[in-house]
Amino acid sequence: MSEWYTKIGFDGDPFSKDSGFEGHDTLVDEVFYAIHSGNMVFIVGESGSGKTKILREIIKRFGGKRKIIYVNCKHMQKEVNVEKLLQKSSGFLGKLIGKKPNKMILLLDEIESLSAKNAERIKYYFDQNYLQSAIFTGKSFPVEGMGQSIVQRISKVLKIDPLSDYEAVRIVRDRIGDKYLSDRVIKTIYSMSGRNTGKLLQNCRAVMTEIAHGKKQDLSEEEVARLLSMEK
Numbered sequence: 001m002s003e004w005y006t007k008i009g010f011d012g013d014p015f016s017k018d019s020g021f022e023g024h025d026t027l028v029d030e031v032f033y034a035i036h037s038g039n040m041v042f043i044v045g046e047s048g049s050g051k052t053k054i055l056r057e058i059i060k061r062f063g064g065k066r067k068i069i070y071v072n073c074k075h076m077q078k079e080v081n082v083e084k085l086l087q088k089s090s091g092f093l094g095k096l097i098g099k100k101p102n103k104m105i106l107l108l109d110e111i112e113s114l115s116a117k118n119a120e121r122i123k124y125y126f127d128q129n130y131l132q133s134a135i136f137t138g139k140s141f142p143v144e145g146m147g148q149s150i151v152q153r154i155s156k157v158l159k160i161d162p163l164s165d166y167e168a169v170r171i172v173r174d175r176i177g178d179k180y181l182s183d184r185v186i187k188t189i190y191s192m193s194g195r196n197t198g199k200l201l202q203n204c205r206a207v208m209t210e211i212a213h214g215k216k217q218d219l220s221e222e223e224v225a226r227l228l229s230m231e232k
Contacts, residue, residue: 004212014175014190020227021050025165027158028054035062035105035133040126040153043137045160047110048198051137055107060178062105075111082106086130103132111136113144123149160195162195171197172204176220180217188221200219204206206231 005013021028027043030055034041045051052072059068069085084106106122114122125131126207136143141157142150168190169183181189181204189207193199207219210227219227 004209007207007212007215010176013205015201015208017175021054022171023163024050024054024160027160028057028157030158031034031058031135032035032061034155035135037155038132039155040098040134040150041136042141042154042157043135044139044141044157045137046139046194046196048196049160049162051160052109055109055135055137058105058107059219067103068105068107070107070109072109073112074166075125080108080118082118082125086125102129104130106131106134108134108136111138114146114150116145116147119145119147119150126153163190163197165190166201168195168197175201176204176208180211182218183208185221185224188224189228192225203228205232 003013005011005227031041031043035058043051043054055070059070062068071080071085073080085106122131122134126134136154154162169186172181172186185207186204189203190200207224207227211217211219
């Protein structure tokens with residue numbers, strides 16, 4: 001059985017395409033500047049807003065020579081041990097004699113809490129130049145347990161704001177062109193997605209799948225609202 005997108009003339013899933021950092025280019029530049037300047041930054045945003053995507057771009061640009069320590073805290077079952085992460089990044093020698101590298105970039109993604117011990121570890125390793133920079137992401141700032149010693153060292157708190165309706169339409173148009181989905185329908189999908197970019201793309205895929213199976217070119221705003229209400 002063919003995939004939904006082949007039924008309407010796409011070679012692949014248009015929603016697997018990377019649309020870049022639409023609407024957030026300045027924020028990304030600020031994060032890169034913070035890393036080059038040796039600062040700490042906290043990025044605030046909801047799940048699906050693009051926080052992890054920004055960290056992936058950091059890994060792509062700075063990831064050579066084991067410079068990056070990345071941890072998705074959402075998937076950790078226990079507290080992150082920053083000291084062990086630094087030792088591990090030095091390979092076998094780090095594990096054997098406790099050697100730690102210099103000028104590492106620490107990325108803590110989806111952080112919800114930070115113990116006092118780990119806050120002190122991060123402060124110490126940052127002050128001692130083991131860490132060149134630390135980038136945190138989370139839904140709010142500061143997170144539970146993040147003491148003043150770390151808060152004072154964070155040079156900027158950057159909030160990922162929702163895209164405008166125009167930017168949301170442009171992201172979808174970049175993927176599917178002008179043949180399918182009116183601008184009004186895309187705006188309806190965006191609104192029903194809570195103005196969340198990740199959910200927008202997910203819901204656009206659901207709507208396009210319905211179009212492919214029904215052999216239509218578009219759905220009305222009412223049909224879209226009904227379909228997405230059923231998807232929840």
